[in-house]
Amino acid sequence: MSFSFYLPTRIFFGEGVLNKHGALLKDMGRRALVITGRHSAVTSGAMADLTHLARQLDISLATYNRVPANPTLAIVAEAVALARSEGVEFVVGIGGGSPLDTAKAVALLVPNAAPATELYQASLPQPPLPLVAIPTTAGTGSEVTQHAVFTLPEQQLKKGFSDDRCFPQVALVDPRYTASLPLEVTIDTALDALTHAIEGYLSKLSTSLSDTLALEAIRLFAARREELVNSNLSPEGRADLLYASTLGGMVIAQTRTTLLHTLGYPLTFSYGLPHGRANGLLLAAYLEFIQPAAPAKVASILAALGMTAIKDVQGLIRRLLPAPEKYPTAELQRMAGLVVGAGSLAWTARSASREDLVEILRQSLG
Template identity: 45%
Template sequence: MDLRFYVPTQVYFGTRVLEKNKAQLTSWGKRALIVTGASSAKKSGALQDIIAILEQDGIVYRIFDKVEENPSLATVLQGCREVKEWEADFIIGCGGGSPLDAGKAVALLSAQEKINQDIFQLENPGAMLPYIAIPLTAGTGSEVTPYAILTDPAVETKRNLSTAFSFPVVAFLDPRYTESLPLDITCHTAIDALSHAIEGYVSRRATPLTDHLALEAIKCFRGTFPALLSGNIALEEREKLLYGSLLAGLVIAQTGTCLVHALGYNLTYYHDIPHGAANGYLMEAFLAFIAQDVPAKTANILAALGLDYSWQVGKMLSLLLSPTSINLSEEQLALYAKKTLESKSIQFNPRIPTEEDLKNMLRKLISIN
């Protein structure tokens, strides 16, 4: 058996985990830049907890709260300017996937002596500034991956900025911080974590270890589905969702994602469909597409979800999602298929789809002009 597993991030999981491990937040420098969105860090109580601990230890800080949903290169570069001007020596990312990815990118790019015109092709990247990740949603797993997913208008899609150095040094996961999330975001991020687990499980880069973690993550989703459906989500269920997201993040840190993410990015970039929802809309068609290539794994996924057929996955997820009403032209279908086939992650799919395969997947969820 050949197996490689690399995640250098220290993980602290549980209620009041910051308070119980203060030194792991404050031991990385003297000047912290806190990267977050406009409101989620405050609403969750996480920002107040972070500030209280920093102030207790005499750590000075500045808050960069300009991160938008699906963060842009321009926002990341603005954050880098804040680091240089203020001479921050470590970065704290606090938020959902967008602030965590933006903070990661800021920590990485701020440490580079030279940045090419295309920041996604760093030459001889050096180590990043110490980066601490504090997730406020249960979905992206960014706290244990090297990936920073950024919107790049130059190519009209999302792109992945990552190196061997771009893992957070520490991650703090407290399920209390997810209690203030609206139900739709809770559902979307849960589906994103499920998608990570499924894509990682069937990836050509999967190993027995990632397989075990992926199936456990899928079972976490199944176990919390009734709560997601009812909207009555207790702290125990939120803890399970966050744990499943963590496991799925550990999976894709090794395997990457594949077809669902590559195709779904088009729905997010061009139609503003939330990332997790886009993955959910595509999941049934994806499982049907790969079933003949990985029949045993497809059966295991369905069993972990307590289902028998791939169409039931679509039905299950549709109960958590709003109906779609996208109309696409044949030209748009061709464009999205082309962009998907250009994605690096598509090579890890169990079978490389054709352009027509991808068009058919989209046709199953939309009406055509």
């Protein structure tokens, strides 16, 4: 057996972790930029906890709270400009994947001269500002990854960015901050976490250790699936889903995601489907496609879910999500064309042609 596993993020998980362990922020500086969306930091209670802690530690906070779902590099540029004007010494991201991903890009760009619009091409030699991640959804796992995803309108797609320097130094993961999420968002984000674990498990980059984490994340989701279906998610259930999300992030930090995520991006960009929902709608057809190349692993996924066949996965998705819109063949072909040549296809367990991608979309949406 031979593998590598890199995770430089220090993780604190549990209720009240910001109050219990937040004193370590004083070692990062005296001025911080908080990057978040318009509501999540406040409604979750995370912003109140951070503000109280900052007063105790004599840390001043500037706030950029305009990160939307599916942020563009223009949003990153605004936050970078604020960070530079405020002379901040570290960055705190609070929220789901969009604020946390934006915080990563800001922390990396502030010390470097490159504009945000050149994030994917520019040389970025200077080390990033220290970054603290506080998730308020149980889906993205961004608090423990080096990845970020941004919407590129000119290319009509979402595109991932990865840099090992973008791992947060600290992740403060408190299940209480997910309690205010609507059930719909909870389901969408839980499916994102589930697909992280499944795709990581089926990735050509997977290892024995990442597989162990992936299967545990899948089991955690399975243990709470009926609570999601029946709209009676308990506090313990929310904690389990957040733990599964963090585990899923740890997995894709090693394995990346595969064609499922990439194939879901056009649904988000063109039709506004939440990212996790798009993944969920495509999940059963994706497993059907992968099964001939990895039958034992697909069987292990089904076992971890407490299922016997892929049709059971589709049945669960139909119970969790509204029926998807149907799309004409020409549109399915257009969406598939946006994915052809994507890097994620290289580490997907089975090679996919454009026709294969169209068929996955057709089975799910056609």
